[in-house]
Amino acid sequence: METGIIAIVKASTQMTIVDDLGRTVTIRSSERIVSIGPSCTETLYALGLGNRIIGVDRYSDYPPEVIQKRKISNWWNPDPEEVAALNPDVVFYSVGNPTAVEALEKAGLTVVALRPKTINDIFKNIKLVGKITGKIEEAESLVSALSRRIDDIKARVGNTTVKPKVYMETWYPPPWTWGPGSWGHQIIELAGGVNVFGDAKTAYVKTTDEEVIARNPDIIISLTGAMHYASLDDFRKRPGWSVIKAVAEGRVYMLDENLFVRPGPRIVDGLEALARILHPELFGEANVFTFPILSAELSVKMQTFSIPSPMIIDICVIKAATDSTLTVILTKSGPTIPANLRLIGEYVDLRCSVPEGFASILRIHYSEDLLKTVGVREDSLKIYRWSEEEKRWIALNTAVNKEERFVEATIIGGSYFAVMGEPTPTLLEIPIPLWLLIVSVVVVAALTGACVHIAHVRSGKRL
Known part of the structure; x- marks a missing residue:
């Protein structure tokens, strides 16, 4: 019997399935659900099952409304009595510790163990959860939508002849990364890259500094979040790492680890983010920057991210609903500029993966030469936001610092942003006192x- 596939339907409210550990499980009801594992939780919410969830593990933080749910204290080794006290009909467990499943089962709990290895396995799990909970159509629709997005990425990168060598770090020290047979390896290949550890003997690779240096990746993806944090400066400080091409050229990108390490629907968000980094030219984008937002850090201070070129931009994140990813795209194309204004630099397409509750200060630098070239009055500079609802640019309350030559404004949520100013008047247009x-x-x-x-x-x- 194939794992993750419905085997026998005994009644309209009862079925028998085989889970990812090869266990035969009889499901009698799914009205009260405990979700142990963020990927399980995200799958359940994506299927519209948030109202049935009565408890989650403490790492489940997406979508934001899950934060209000009752928390199970331990994911790796959940306390059977603690879970049983919630009286669930079914427990979905993203398996970290297989022996924990046996302990939960001995406590009389109905447990469905999910342990996917590939993207296809992830999709099978979504369908399995949908079948168990009576959300078959929703699961089919979700998998179809995710598959179409993957097909779009494959179509874009399919004919590319240049595939950068990629090292994706999940932990340090020592360096841990993805090997063949893992969904992380698949993501790198689907995004149009070559996994520098694609020839490893295991799906999850514990390696050494010397081995990463020897493989000399073109691009380093630093998965950042609760488990791991390493910026470009951190990589430069590691002994010997400065000779790696990715480090020497500054091609180290920090991405939200939750988009890669959680085998749920958002895995495709991670694929899209990586593809844009590896092949921005295929998406009509010259410059793509991604930054991880950590809600724990925001509780004590702002998180500041800087883009050094082609435009010098600082983004000071004030608040966010949960850990998320900030994507900034600098592009020469965007909504039409009003006839009475001129664009300074490029459009700034700023998006947060969890837009609810996101707020930041956007600071954009300019030069005197640029103003002269474009022909714009410095005191007329403002940051404008594109309103998709009203289909027009809206001027924000903007501060202009003429000494350090930057403009800044507080923004809520994401959209297109641009610095614009009024044209410098000709001699005949200058009003005479x-x-x-x-x-x-x-x-x-x-x-x-x-x-x-x-x-x-x-x-x-x-x-």
Whole structure:
């Protein structure tokens, strides 16, 4: 019997399935659900089952409304009595510790163990959860939508001849990464890259600094979140790592680990983010930047992210509903600029993977030469936000720092943003103050009178 596939339907409210550990499980009801594992929780919510969830593990933090749910204290080794006290009909467990499943089962709990290895396995799990909970159509629709997005990525990168070598770090020290047979390896290949550890003997690779240096990746993806954090500066500080091409060229990208390590619907978000980094030219984007937002850090301070070029931009994140990913795309194309304004630099397409509750300060730097080239008055500079609902640009309350030459504004949520200003007026368009006009008239009249007087004097002398 194939794992993850419905085997026998005994009644309309009862069925028998085989889970990812090969266990035969009889499901009698799914009205009260405990979800142990963030990927299980995200799958359940994606199928519209949030109202049936009565408890989750403490790592489940997406979508934001799950934060209010009752928390199970331990994911790796959940306390059977703690779970049983919630009186669930079924427990979905994203298996970290297989022996924990046996302990939960001995407590009289109905447990469905999910342990996918590939993207196809993830999709099978979504369908299995949908079948168990009576959300068959929703599960089929979700998998179809995710599959179409993957097909779009494959179509874009399918004919590319340049495939960068990628090292994706999930833990340090020592370095851990993905090997063949894992969904992480699949994501790298689907995104149009070559996994530098694609020849490893295991799906999850514990390696060494020396081995990563020897494989010399073109791009490093640093998965960042509760388990791991490493910026470009951190990689530069590691002994010997500065010679790696990705580090030397600054091609180290920090991505939200939850989009890669959680085998649920958002795995395709991770694929799309990676594909845009590896092949921005295929998406009509010249510059794509991604940053992980950590809600724990925001509780004590702002998180600041900087883009050094082609535009110098600082983004100070004030708040976010949960851990999420900030994507910033600098592009020359965007909504049409109003006729009375001129664009400074490029459009800034700023998006948060969890837009609810996201707020930040957007600071965009400019130069005097740029203003002269474009022909814009410095005191007219403002940051504008594109309103998709109203189909127009809206000026934000903008501060202009002329000494350090930047503009900044507080923004809520994401959209297109742009710095615009009014054209520098020509000499004929410059308004003349009244007092200056009067003085000018008097001076001109006096000069005219003087000239006439001199002319009369000279003509008298000739006579």
